[in-house]
Amino acid sequence: MKVEDMLIELTTTPKEKPDLDTLVFGKTFTDHMFMMDYTEGQGWHDARIVPYGDLTVSPAAMVFHYGQTVFEGLKAYKNEAGDVTLFRPDENMARLNASNDRLCMPHVDGDFVIEAMKKLIAIEKDWIPARPGMALYVRPVMFATEPYLGVSPSAMYRFIILLSPVGAYYKEGINPVKIAVEGEFVRAVKGGTGAAKTAGNYASSLKAQEVAAASGYSQVLWLDGCEHKYIEEVGAMNVFFKINGEIVTPMLNGSILPGITRKSVIELLQSWGENVSERRLSIDELIEAAHNGTLEEAFGTGTAAVISPIGELAYQGNKTVINNNEIGPLAQKIYDTITGIQTGTTADTFGWRVNVPVN
Missing domain, CATH: 3.30.470.10 (Aminotransferase class 4, branched-chain amino acid transferase, N-terminal domain)
Structure with missing residues (x-):
């Protein structure tokens, strides 16, 4: 054709x-x-x-x-x-x-x-x-x-x-959102369809999202389906955490959607010389980092919202506020750079922008 x-x-x-x-x-x-x-x-x-x-x-x-x-x-x-x-x-x-x-x-x-x-x-x-x-x-x-x-x-x-x-995917806009850590339901497991962008993955996430929304949370943060221990992704986003200078995002393992914005953020951070890691990250490590003051920023990445700062996590009845519930400087810099590349106001040194002839 x-x-x-x-x-x-x-x-x-x-x-x-x-x-x-x-x-x-x-x-x-x-x-x-x-x-x-x-x-x-x-x-x-x-x-x-x-x-x-x-x-x-x-x-x-x-x-x-x-x-x-x-x-x-x-x-x-x-x-x-x-x-x-x-x-x-x-x-x-x-x-x-x-x-x-x-x-x-x-x-x-x-x-x-x-x-x-x-x-x-x-x-x-x-x-x-x-x-x-x-x-x-x-x-x-x-x-x-x-x-x-x-x-x-x-x-x-x-x-x-x-x-x-x-317009904006979240009514909060670029302001930090509140996320509930899901401890009961499972979105996907290794060997399943979690890495595919298929409707069933989203249908299976609706119940947990409904429960979280009833408590005032925008999305849920999924843990792995086997041990309920390791962080995977948010319903509509991949996630990043800056812990003691290291920027961590869960490694792709077959149950996490390989986000295009996620990939772009990693490549952008590497070009800036940042210490970025794709590895397993347990919820216990994350909460400990929040308690000892080494959790500096948290944000989600996705096509719809681009960058969505996370200002609060709810886990096992406890609430953890991140970066005083404010957008962090790294998340802001990433957002400004990617949206600038997308709209043509920032130089595209990666070759990511594709022109659409409209005349």
């Missing part, structure tokens, strides 16, 4: 653009979406950009019964000059295909998908908020469509790209 050969059907009833002052994350969608289908023996076919709308899918589609679905998340940014950019979309495509491997789903051609994504974004360029902290969220999603009730990989799939103008 070639992007220039795609069917493009433009809407005749464009929607009103949202009020940016009241924009809620993930609730508003643009006028168009990208779609293509996969059939075993034929491969991917019928790539098209069409008006955004509901889907017609068989109630026997295997995604509903056996959960074969994966997705990605990235953002398109517009600066004051009107330039539009993406941040490391090749990494999203690599992770998407790694998820496809784990779920026994066919690979996509990452280069083709990125070009189709650019074309879709160019059509929807007027939907991209140009305000600081806002962007156009890009959601590729792929799912099994074969109508069959046998437990086996599907022979048919659909791939879609949705676009959604967004």
Whole structure:
């Protein structure tokens, strides 16, 4: 397939653009979406950009019964000059295909998908908020469509790209959030699907998140599924802790999502000469560091929030305040640098920024 050969059907009833002052994350969608289908023996076919709308899918589609679905998340940014950019979309495509491997789903051609994504974004360029902290969220999603009730990989799939103008993921913004350490429920275990970006991982996290929210906490911090001892990740973020000058993030072990922002932060810290480690970190070591004063900062990383400082941890009935519940200088520097690279206000010495032609 070639992007220039795609069917493009433009809407005749464009929607009103949202009020940016009241924009809620993930609730508003643009006028168009990208779609293509996969059939075993034929491969991917019928790539098209069409008006955004509901889907017609068989109630026997295997995604509903056996959960074969994966997705990605990235953002398109517009600066004051009107330039539009993406941040490391090749990494999203690599992770998407790694998820496809784990779920026994066919690979996509990452280069083709990125070009189709650019074309879709160019059509929807007027939907991209140009305000600081806002962007156009890009959601590729792929799912099994074969109508069959046998437990086996599907022979048919659909791939879609949705676009959604967004503001801050957390209502707190860049201000520190409160996190509850989860001691009962398990998100994933080594050998499972924790390293894949698949819907079931998020469904299994909802109960703990609901319990935490009832106590006023934004997210939960997951511990490992076997010993409930080692820190893994937060529901929507990877995590970093600065302990006595060492910046620690849990090592990837098969049950932690390999975040693209996580990878970028590690590479950025290394370029600054910081002491950054990917290793096992127990909750006991973390709490001890908080008590003896060596826990300097804590923050989460992810596409939606970029950097989210952690100001309070709740664990076993005790509350631990981190850095006086204020954003730390390292988290602020990382946030400013990455968002600057994303929007084009900071020099991109890594080659992470990808331009989207919109004229």
